[in-house]
Amino acid sequence: MTIRKQNKHSLNLKKTLLASLIAMNVTSVSAQSEQEQLTEDDQIEVIEVSGLRDSYKNAISTKRAAVTIVDSISLEDMGALPDNSVAETLERITGVAADRFKGGASEISIRGLGPFLGMSTLNGRAISSGSGNRSVAFSQFPSELVNGVKVYKSQSANLLEGGVSGVIDLGTIKPVDYGKENFQAEVKGTYDEYQSKLEDDNGFGNKISFSYTNTYDVGDGQLGFAIGYAGGESPRPEETYLTSSTLRNCNSDYGLDGGSSCSFNDSNAAANGGDAIDGDYYFISNAFTYRQMESVEDDDAVIAAVQWKPTDKLDINFDAQWSESSYFEDRHDLSFDDARRRVSNWQTNDDHILTSYTGESRIANMNEMRTRDEEYKGAGFNVKWQVTDDLELAFDAAYSGTNRWQDRTYTRFRSKRKFYDWQQRNSQQFPNVTNVYTDFDDAAGSSINWQSDVNDLAFFDDDSEARKYRFEIDDRIRSTKLDAKYLLDAGMFTFLSSGFAYSSRSHQNYGEDQVSKATAKDDRAGVLASAASCLEPWPQSGYGEDGDSPVSQWAYLDTSCAYSTLVGSDVLSPDPKAPSEADIDLTEEITSFYVMSDFESELGGMYVRGNVGVRYVHTNIESKGVTQSYTVQTNENGFIELDGNNSVEINHFENSFSNVLPSLNVILELREDTELRFAAFKAISRPDMWFYGAGREVSDITYDDGYTTPEQALDDGNVSARGNPNLELIKSNNYELGLNWYWEDETMLSASYYYKTFSARFGADTSDEQIIVDGTSYDTTVQGVPTIYDDESSIQGVEFTAVHRFKTLPEPFDGLGLSLSYNYSDSDYITPEAGGSITEDARAEVTPANLAGLSEHVANTQVYWEGEAASIRLSYKYRSDYLKPFGNDLSQTNRFVDDQKTVDLSLGYKLTEQLTAKFEVLNLTNEPAVQQRVAQGAYNQIEYSGSKVFFGIKYKM
Template sequence: MIIRDGASRAHGQTVGRLLVSAALLPLAIASAAQAQDVPPPQEDETTTVDEVVVTGIRAAIQSSIERKRDETVVADVLSAEDIGDLPALSIGEAIETITGASTHREKGGASEIAIRGLGPFLGAATFNGREATNGSGDRSVNFNQFPSELINTVAIYKTQRADFVEGGVAGIVNMETIQPLDFGRRRFQIEGRALYAGYDDRLNDNAGVGWRGTASYIDQFEIEGLGELGVSLGVQSLEGTNPEELFTSSSTWVACNGTQVVAVTSNCTTVTPAQVAAGTPYYLTAGSRTYRQFVENDQRDAIFAALQWRPNDQLEIGFDYQNSQRTYTEERNDLNFSEAFRGVGNRVVTGDGVLLAYTGNSTIESTPTYRIRDEQYEGGGLRLTWMPTDRLTLETDISYSSTFRSEMDRQVRLRSNATDINGVVVPGVINGQRVAYSFDVQGRDIPGIVVSPVYDLTDHDNFSAAARLRRDESVRDNEISAARFDGTYELADFGLTRVKAGLRFSELTYRDNDDRVEINVTTAATIRNANLACRTEFPQSDFLNNANGNTISRWATFDALCLFQSFTGTDDTGPNADRRAIGDRDVTEETQAAYVLGEFDSELFGLPVTGNVGLRYVRTEVTSIGLRSGLNVINNPDGTIRLVSTGQFESQTINGSSEAWLPSVNANFALKDDLQLRVGLFRAMSRPDPSALGAGRTFNLESGNAFTSVDDAIASITANGNPRTEPLLSWNGDLSLEWYPNEDSIFSAAVYIKQFNGGFIPALLNETYQIGGQTVTIPVVQDVTTDDDSILTGFELTAAHRFSNLPAPFDGIGFKVSYNYADSDYETQDLRLGDQINPATGVVTPGIVEPAGIFGLSEHVFSGSLYWEIGPVELQGIYKYRSDYYQKFVGAPSQNRYIRDTGVFDFRATYRVNSNLSFSFEGSNLNDEPRIHDMPILGSIREYNTYGPRYYLGARYRF
C-alpha cells in the first residue's frame, strides 16, 4: 500500500493556465507549419488520390455510427478502431456521451450508470458479454476498475434479444476488449499521463502531480500446422489524489412537531402520519450535521490479457483474463454537530416542511478518521467455437468474475466540554457539553452554521471529553461462476435466415461482514495527553470557499492514527475475536436460463425487413443465511447506549425463487438506403441487488442522553434485505427512426414506453428480541414487492455531423449531441416517512413526505460534444447535464436521497506529431460543478460536495 502526502487557489489557477498553454502550443506550431510547408498546387501535375486515413475523434464517431447501423437491436455504441482511442478519460465518462446514458459522480469521476433515466438496478452491465461483479453490493460495474485505454467498444443495448444475458429493463451496458486476430495487425503502444487535481493546491502538504501509465501489445502469428494465434496484453498503473470538501448530514431524518416549543435541554418531538393528516404542522431535520475535509490517495494496477487461437476454419478457442487491484487511503477531518434534534427554536419552515433556519445547541466533535480500502477484481473466461458444418455453429463460454473489497476505518472522537484539557472553564458551553449555534440556508448554496461567538472551534484545548475510538472493518466478497452453451443453424428458404438456441447457468454468491471495535475513554489525564500529542494544523486553506454562504472554514484537527496509538498503545487493535453479527449477509443466487431465437430477412409492407424474434425462460433460486442473537445494552460514559451481541447466535435460512418468460421481437425496416426504422417489443426483468437479498437486521438508535426504556432508545430495526423479493418485470416498446446521410453523420429519434409490473413499499413486521434481558417487540421495516403497475414514457434524440463542405480549416468542425426525456408515475416510498403497509392486513398507512420516483430517473439528460480537427490538432469540448434524480444508498435500505441538477464541462486537445507519436491535454469538471444532495424531499439540503477540476497531460507512442 502506498500512502502519499496530501497547498493556494491562485497557484492552482496558474498551474491550470500553464497546462492549457502547454497543450495549445502545438496548435500554433502546427498551424504555422501548415501555412509554410504546403506548396501551392501545380496546374499541369497529374493528380494522385491518396488513401485517407481517419483517426482520432472522427474515427471514433464513424466507427460508432457504423456499429449502431449494423446492430440488430435499438442500440447506441461508442467504438474505436484502434486500441486506446476511446475519446474519454474513463469508461464511465465514455458512457456519459452515449445517448440516454448518465452517471452518478463519486470522488470526481463517473460511477453508476443510468440508462434512459433508470438507475443501475434497472439496467445490467456486462464485460465481453458476461456478468461482472463489484464490491458495492449492487449489480452495476465499478467502471473505475477498467482502464479506458484497454477498452475499445462500449455499447448500450436498449431493446432486448433472447440470447442476451437477462437483466436489462433499462438496457445492457457491454464493454468489449479487442480480439487480437480480428484486430488484424501488430500494435505496440505506450502511454503516459500526468494527473493533477485542482484542489490539491489548497492542501498545506500537497501531493503534487500523479501519473497513469499504460502499455499494450497486440500481435498475430502463423504457426505451421497449428493455424493462427493472436495475442493481446495490456497493463496499467496509476497513482493520484482526489481531494474533496464536504458538508453533510446524517442519513436519518425525522418529522418534528411544528407546534412544539422545544426546551434547550430536550430533543424535538416527532409526529405520526395520523397527526400530520389531522393538520399538525411539522418540519424535517437530520440527526447531525458535519463538515468534512479529506483527501484520498489512489493507486491502481491492472492487467488485461487475451489469446485467440484459430487452428482451422472450423475451430476457434479464445481465452481472456482481467485483474485490477485498487488501493486507496483517505484521511478525514470531521467537525460534527451531533445533536441536531436538540433545542430547535426560532424556526423558519416552508409549507412542505423544509427547515430553512433555526437555533439550537449541540455537542461539537472533532473526529479524525484514517480509512484504507483494498479492492481486487479478477475475471476471465474460456470460449470455444466450433463449426462442424457450413450451417451449424456450436459455442461454449465458461467464465468467472470475482471482486473482493476490504475497508477499514480507524476513527477517534473528541468532544466539547464545560472545561478544557487543563480544567479551565470554556466560554460558550451550556448544559454540560453543548454549544449554542444558528443554522440558516436561506439564499445560500450551503447552510451557514454560526456557533456562539465566545466559543473557539480552532482551539484544540476545547475538545476534552468523551473520547471514543472505533475500528470499523467491512469485507465484501462477490463471485459469479457461469457457463453458457449456444447453437446456431443457418437456414434457407424457410423465411428465417437462422435459428439459435442456448442454455445458461450461473451461480452468484455475495457475502459481507461488518465488524466494530469500540473503546470509550473518560479519564481526563489520558485525554489531555493524547490531545497534546496528536494535534495537527488544519490541513488546507480555502475550505468550501466556493460554496456561497459557508461560515466555517477551519477547526481544531488531530491525527487519527496518533490518537489510536496514544489511547491503546497500538495503531490497530485488530478485529473482534468473534466477527459474526446479525447484520451479516450470505446470499447464493442460482440462475438457469434457456432461449430460442430466430433471425429473419424478408419483406413486409413492401419494405425490406430484418430482425429477430425469440423467447427466453429464466428461473432464479435464492438462498440467504442470516444470524439472530440476543443483545446486551451497554451504557456509554457520555450517557448514550449501544447494543452488543450476547455471542449466542442462531442461523436462519430464507429461500426465495422466481420464474420469468421473456419474449422479444426486433425488426429493422429499410425505408431507404440511408433511412431505417427500428421496432422493438420485449419483456425484461431486473433482479434485486445481491445486498438487497440479505437476511440480516440493522438497529437504529435514537440520539439523546436519557431514555426510560430500551424500546424508547431503538428507533427501528431495519431488515438489510428480503430474500423473497421478486424481480421487477416490465413490458417494453421502442420505435427508432435513424438517418445516415454519410459516414460522419447520423440523425435519429426514438420513442419508448415501459410498463412495470410490481414495485416496492416498506412493510412493518413485528419481531421479538431479547435486549438487555427484556423481551422487546419492535416493528421491523422491510421492503416487500407489490402488485402495482406503473408506466414510464420517453423519447431521445441523437445528431452527429461533420461540416466537411466548409472551406478549410473549418471543414474539420463537427459535433455530436444527444437528449433524452423520460417521465414515470413509479413511486419509491421513504423508509421512515413514506407510506407503509401492514403485510398481514394489506392496510397502507399514508406517509408524511412525498415519494421519490425510480432510482436514477432524471427527466432530462443531455450530452453535447463539439470538435475541431485542424491538421494534426484535435480540439473537443464536452458538456454533460442531467436533471435531479433519486439516488438510492447501496448496501442497506435507507431514506430517500435526491441529487440536484448537475452540468459538467470537459475539454480535450490532441496533437499528432506523426502516425506514431501524439501528445494530449485533457481537463474534466472544468466548471467546478458541486454535487448537492437533498433528503428526504427535494429542497431539504443534506449534503454539499465539491472536488474541483482535474487536469491530464499525456504522451502516446505506438508502432
C-alpha cells in the same frame, strides 16, 4: 410477393452494412451473442478508426448493422477510446447518465432507469461487484485497455437477461481479428486543484499505460496475443458540508416549550392548540458537519487476450483481467452533533424546510482514516467451431471475482454545549453559523469567537472516543454457455439459434463490525493533554472558499496518533466475519435456454429484417443468515427477559422461480438511407444482493417490557428482517419505435419513442416466520421485510440523437463536427417518503419521489474539430435531479441529487506519426455535487472537489 433471397441481397452488403445477417461463410454463422456478430460486421466493413471522428463513425456503423436497438462507441485499437474513463465514454451515449462521485462519473443509468434496473457485462459475461449491489465499478476496466462499449436498449433471446433499462457491454480486443502488430504507451500526468491546496502536495498525480498486440502464422492458422497494463495514482480531495442520515420532523421551540431534544406534539406552541400536523413544523437532522478530506486512489490493471485460429473452422479465445485498487480517505470534520437539541427561533419555507434556527450542541472534532483495498480477477475461454457449412457451435466458460476489504479508524473529541445560530443559504454555499454563545438569554453578551476557539484542542474537553470498523465483501461468478446457430433454407427465416447458459454466483457480504472505547470521565483531561502531541498544522490553504464556509480551519489531529492515545494499551479488533444478523451469505444459480430465429423478407416492396425468439430463465436462491441465540429468564413477577449468549441460530432459506422472456426486433428499410425500427420484449432485473439477506434481529427484551411469554415478546413487533430471500425479479414489458436516417457514413439523425411497464416499487412489509428462542421455535410476524409490490408503473420517453461532420466545408472547417443527444423520461412510479424518524402524518404530506435514478432530462452536447494533427472537443453534460437511495435501508428519507451540469474539455496534437500530446480538463466550471432531502432547500450535502486536469504523451508504433 417476391422475397429477396440472401444471396441476392448480399450484393448490396457494403451499402447496407448487413453482413452479419446475410453472409454464408464461416464468419457469418455466429453462435455467440450479438456483440460478436457486430464485431464481425466491423471486419467486413473495413474502417480504420483511431480518433474522435472515427469513434462517431464507428458508432453509426454499429447502430446501423445491429438487429437490436444498440448504441455504441468503439475503436479498433486497444486503448483508443478518447476519454479518461469508461464511465465518461458511456455518458456520450444517448440516454445514458452517470452519478458524479468525487468529480468523476460512477453509477450508470439508462433512459432514466436507475442502476438497479440495468446490467453490465464484459465480453458478454456478467461482472462481479465489490459492493452489496449489482453496480459495476467501471474504474477496474481502464479506458486505456478497453476498445469498445455498447448499450443494448432492446433485448434479443441470445443476450444475457438482466436489463429492464438495458445492458452495458464492455469489449476487449481479439488479436487475430485485429490482424496486425501494435505497440502503444502513454504517460499521463494529473493535476487536481483541490489537492494543490494541501501544504505538502503540489496537486500532481500520474497514470501510465501500455499495450502490445501481435499475430503470427502458425501452420495453416494464426495465433495472436494482446496484453495491456494501466495504473497510476489519482488524488480525489473534497470540501463538504453534510448532515447526518437521520431526519425527523419537530414543532417544538425551546424558548416557548422548554424541553431538550426537539419533539412533535399537539401540546407544543406551534400546534396552536390543534393537531401538531395542522400547525407549522420543521425537518431537522441529528447533526451537521464541515469536512476537510484528502483522498488518493492507486489503481493497477492488466488485461490480456490470446486468440488462435488453427483452421478456418476453429476459433479459440482466452481473455483475462486483473485489477487492484487501494484507496484511502483522511477525513477531518467539525461537527455540531446535537443539532436537534433546544431548537428555537426557527423559520421555515412553505415545505417546512428550515431557513434559520437557534440550537444548542456540543461541537465535535472528528477524524477518520478510511482505507479500502479491492481486487478483481476475471477470465474467459471461448471456442467457436464451424461444424458444417450450415452449423456452428460455440462454448464459453468464464470466471469473475471481486474482493473488497475496508478498515476505518475513528476518533472524536467534543466540546461542552454551546448555543448557536444557524442560517441556510443556497446550493452553492455552505450553511452559515452566524453566532456561537453560552447564554441563551444573552446571545450578544455571551458570544465567543468560535472560529478561533475550534483551533485549540483544549476547546474539545467534554468527552472523547475511539472506534474501529471493518467489513469485507467477496463476490464470485462462474458461468458456462453452449450455443448453436444453424443456417436455414426456410423462406424468410435465415438462421436458427439456440443455446444453454448456467451461472453460479457466490456472494458473502460480512456486515461492518465496530468496536469502540469511550474515555472514562476521570481520564478525559489527561487523555486530551496527551492527544495534544498529535496536533499538526492545518494542512491546506483556502478551505471552504468555493462554498463560502463560515469556518476555514480547526484543530487538526493525526488520526493514527490520536487513536493510539485514546485506546492506550487496549486493542480494538473488529471481526467482520464474526456471525452477525447483517451478514449476507447468498448463492444464486441461473439456468437459461433460448431459441431465436433471424428473418428477412419484403413488405410493400421494402426490405425487412429482424429476429424473434424466447428465453427461459430459471433461478435458484439459497440464503443463509443468523439470529442471536437467547436464553429465557423469568423473574419472581412472571415477566421474562431474553439474555443473549455466545451462539447463534442459523436461518436457511431456499427459493426458486422461472421467467419466460419473448422478444421481437424488426427493421424496415423505408429507403436506402432510412429505417424504421420496432422492438417488443419482456425483460427482468435482479434485486441487489443486499436485499436477499436471511438475518433476523430480535430487539432487547427486558423484565421492564412486561412480557410473560416468548410468543408475546416476539410477536409485538420485536423481530426485524435484514433481507428477504423470497424476493423474485423485477419484470417489465417493453416497446420501442424508432426512426433512423443515415447520410453517408458520418451523419445520423435518430429519434425513438419507448414505453415500459413494470413492477419495481420496493418497500418494507411483514412476513410470518419461525424464530428459535432457547431451543424452541415460535411463529412470529417479522417486520421490515424488503418487498417488491405488485403495483404496476410505467415509463415512457423519447430520445434524439444527431451526429454530423461538416466535411463539405472548406479546409480547415471540414474537421468540424458535433454530436447532440437528448433523452426525456416520464414515469408514474411513486417512491413515498419512508423516513423512519418522520411521523406518519408528516410523511403523508411530503411529495413522493419518482423512480431511483430517474432524471427527466438528460442531454449531452459535444462539439469537436479534428484535423490531420490536432483535435479539440468541448462537452456539456446535463442531468436533471433524481432520487438516490441510501443503499438497502428502506427506512431512510428520500435523497435527491440536484441538477448536474458539467463542462469538459479535451485537446490532442499529433507531434509525429508516433507521438501524440493530450490535454483534458474535467468539471471545467467546478460545479458542486449537491444533495437534498424531502424537498428543495433541505441540503444534506454540498460537495466541492474542483476541476481535474490530465495531460500526457502517447506513443503508437
